[in-house]
Amino acid sequence: MNKKATILLHSGDMDKALAAFIFANGYAALGVEVKMWFMIWGHNCLKKRKRLFSFPRKPDPAREGMYRVLETDNILQPMIEMLNRGGANHLPLSRLNLMGLGPLLFGKMLKKKNIPSLEELIKSADELGVKFIMCQICFDALGLSVDDLIVPHVEVQGVSSYAKDTMEAQVNLFI
Amino acid sequence: MTVDMDIDVVGKACPLPLITVAKAVRTMQKGQVLRIIGNDPLFEVTILDFCREGGHEVRETSRDGKKVSIVFKV
Numbered sequence: 169m170n171k172k173a174t175i176l177l178h179s180g181d182m183d184k185a186l187a188a189f190i191f192a193n194g195y196a197a198l199g200v201e202v203k204m205w206f207m208i209w210g211h212n213c214l215k216k217r218k219r220l221f222s223f224p225r226k227p228d229p230a231r232e233g234m235y236r237v238l239e240t241d242n243i244l245q246p247m248i249e250m251l252n253r254g255g256a257n258h259l260p261l262s263r264l265n266l267m268g269l270g271p272l273l274f275g276k277m278l279k280k281k282n283i284p285s286l287e288e289l290i291k292s293a294d295e296l297g298v299k300f301i302m303c304q305i306c307f308d309a310l311g312l313s314v315d316d317l318i319v320p321h322v323e324v325q326g327v328s329s330y331a332k333d334t335m336e337a338q339v340n341l342f343i
Numbered sequence: 344m345t346v347d348m349d350i351d352v353v354g355k356a357c358p359l360p361l362i363t364v365a366k367a368v369r370t371m372q373k374g375q376v377l378r379i380i381g382n383d384p385l386f387e388v389t390i391l392d393f394c395r396e397g398g399h400e401v402r403e404t405s406r407d408g409k410k411v412s413i414v415f416k417v
Contacts, residue, residue, distance in 0.1 A: 190358050197358075197365030198396040283356045292362050 171200045172337040176330070179343060180209025182259035182271055182286060188343045189213075189289035195339070196296035203333055204293070207303045209252075211310075213286060214300070214317045217255030227313065235324040236308045245311025252310070256287040256318065287318075294319050301325050344402065346414065347375040353382050353410065361389050368397070371417045376402065382409045390415075 173195045177188045188204070196202045206214065227238050261270040278285060284292070294300075301323045302314070314322045334340045350367055352360045360381050367377060379390060387404070390413045394401050403414040 193358050193362050197361045198393065281356050282354050282359070284359055284362075289358075292366075296362070296365060 172203070172333075173200050173339040173341075174203045174205060174330075174333050174337045175341045175343065176205040176207060177210035177213070177343050178207045179262070180212040180254070180259060181262035182213075182274065183262055184343050185210070185213040185256075185259060186286050186289070188341070189286060189293055191341060192293045192298050193289055193296060196293060196298050200339075202293075202298045203301055203337075204298055205301050205303065205330060205333075206306075208306055211302060211306065211312065211317075212252065212254030213256045213259060213290065214319055214322075215254030215256075215312075216316050216318055217258060218253060218316075220250065220253070225313070225316075227311070231315070232313050235304055235314075236311075241311060248310055256290060257285070259286070290319065294321075299323065301329070344414065345376065346378045347371065348377045350377065350379045351381075352386070353380060355381065356383055357385050357389065360386055361393060364390060364393055368399075368417050373417055375417045376414060377417055378412060378414045380410060380412045382411070387411045387413065 175188050175192055177185060179185065192202050192204055227236065227241070229238055232238065259271065260268070261274060264270045275285065300319050300321065302325075304324050304326050306312070307324055314324065348367060348371060350363060352363050355363070360379070360383055364379055371377065383389070391401065393399070394415050400416040401413065402416060405412045
């Protein structure tokens with residue numbers, strides 16, 4: 169039987185996302201079937217960075233209606249989109265953030281030590297066949313779209329699939 | 344010994360050697376021979392773990408200062 173692992177990324181902090189993606193790459197490189205789940209702020213590392221005052225995108229019912237309830241959207245979805253812009257290169261640190269100076273210094277440190285950046289790790293996880301799965305209610309509540317993410321293949325699923333996957337897998341991480 | 348592919352990951356830190364070797368092995372056929380050279384403190388352990396997990400036969404390990412060269416059969 170093929171070995172399986174799941175990693176649920178809940179945090180939107182750069183250091184925690186980095187750890188999650190290093191483990192995902194490691195397991196996938198050793199031939200383990202890896203599923204990464206993203207909840208709440210965890211999706212921030214996969215988000216395409218947009219401008220602060222970009223025009224709110226009009227949801228496409230044909231595409232987004234598959235996993236979202238568009239009728240219950242209101243002004244809060246575009247508002248949270250503006251406040252929570254995400255982007256793999258713009259995440260804060262969980263400690264020593266120093267109002268944005270921390271991630272800058274951290275990034276320089278990683279580069280100097282030849283440790284891959286978060287964006288490189290996301291790309292290589294995708295190439296190694298890691299599956300990305302988004303939480304449906306987070307997507308709905310925060311008004312997100314799979315087209316706004318930097319990885320091309322994303323599934324949107326719910327808690328029953330997570331429960332099934334975690335029971336099948338040998339390793340389950342919650343970060 | 345004939346080597347089908349040569350990879351150099353000198354200067355690259357964990358987890359890049361592991362990612363690089365995993366990607367390279369996927370492009371190769373069974374029975375081909377791969378040589379990988381690196382100088383990360385964890386390089387040797389990483390590649391030997393990779394070979395054990397994937398069932399690859401390690402042919403040769405040599406050390407030159409901090410640089411380690413490992414030859415294995417895919």
